[in-house]
Amino acid sequence: MKKVNIGGVPEHFNLAWYLTLKNGDYKKEGINLRWHDYAGGTGAMCKALRNKDIDIAVILTEGIIKDIIAGNPSKIVQTFVQTPLNWGIHVAHNSPYKTIEDLKGTKAAISRYGSGSHLMAYIHAENNKWNLEKDLDFEIIKNLEGAVEGLTTGKADYFLWEKFTTKPLVDDGIFRRIGNCPSPWPCFVIAVREDFIDSNKEDLETILEIINNTTSEFKEIPSIDKTISNRYEQQLEDVQEWLSITEWSQNLIDKQTIMNVQKQLYALNIIPEIVNYNTLTYEL
Structure with a gap:
């Protein structure tokens, strides 16, 4: 069975991964997907990708774009959450x-x-x-x-x-x-190490197909609001509000969005240059 390591924040956005893992969906396809929580967020996951501690990261769009430009040998293969993140x-x-x-x-x-x-x-x-x-x-x-x-x-x-x-x-x-x-763009993307894409493309496609089947119907899962409320210790009305404004994606991030993120990061001197779309993304 192929072992694959994936990282993400231990937050409600990633419940779909937990549900598919709990259901054994990846093991049924011969993939031993191991989830790793990164409470330290995007910076910690960028480091983990570089160190090959994880193969895949569910990560903030702006953070991974900055780190790929800084030399992280990874690519964005899909948007995960289409909605902007509302930072308090x-x-x-x-x-x-x-x-x-x-x-x-x-x-x-x-x-x-x-x-x-x-x-x-x-x-x-x-x-x-x-x-x-x-x-x-x-x-x-x-x-x-x-x-x-x-x-x-x-x-x-x-x-x-x-x-x-x-x-x-x-x-x-x-x-x-x-x-x-x-944030002025979709908040979470799925990023994968380039060497993993090269050697495990079919496994990656299978993983994405499984998670996308779940996120496309996520809001229709019975009592999903109560599940989130209990698991993440949040008020039910807060969860219901969050669900009403959150949209998942099953598609690769588009060229215009990638350019918009880069323009803003460049204007703030966070990145040294604007790179082309294919430097940051990979279409499966």
């Missing part, structure tokens, strides 16, 4: 900061450099016409647990993370959300 802008519950403008020049908590929380801090600053050199400062906190500690102890002042994932922390009075910053 959070401060500690007892923080003196009340508005977005209050955050100008303060310290952003980020999981690591090159992560989604890092890149989106730039986009948020640009949206608010801040000076990107003077008004941005960073504290590395590794993951959501680190963000709780960093904001509570005052090591960092604010933190961008997907708003439904952090909603329980807001409900519990640990964070306050003072704004939102949607």
Whole structure:
């Protein structure tokens, strides 16, 4: 049986992978797919792809584009979640900061450099016409647990993370959300190491076919809202709202979207150049 390692964040977006694994769908096709949680997010997964710890990653669009341009030998083979990610802008519950403008020049908590929380801090600053050199400062906190500690102890002042994932922390009075910053593109893509594509194309096509069959009918799974609510400790009405606005994809990301992401990253000096579509993607 072919062993394949895949990584993703331990969040509700990836429940379809858990369900197909639990159902033994890959083993029925002779594939031993092993899921690895990456609470550290995109930066940690980029490193894991480079180190060959994983073959496949379900990863933030902007993060993997940046890392492929920086030399990560991987390709985007598909969009996974078509909807933009709605990043909540959070401060500690007892923080003196009340508005977005209050955050100008303060310290952003980020999981690591090159992560989604890092890149989106730039986009948020640009949206608010801040000076990107003077008004941005960073504290590395590794993951959501680190963000709780960093904001509570005052090591960092604010933190961008997907708003439904952090909603329980807001409900519990640990964070306050003072704004939102949607990513201007589809949020998650599936990226695969080039050497894995070359040697395991059929297995990869099988894996994608299985997950796509599930995501295309995901919202119709009986009581899926209750399953998500219980598994991820979220309020049922929050899950229902999230389901109503989230769309999965079964297609390769298009050229215009790839160009839009690159233009924005280039304008923010996050990437050194704009590369062609085929450098970043692979069509199966």
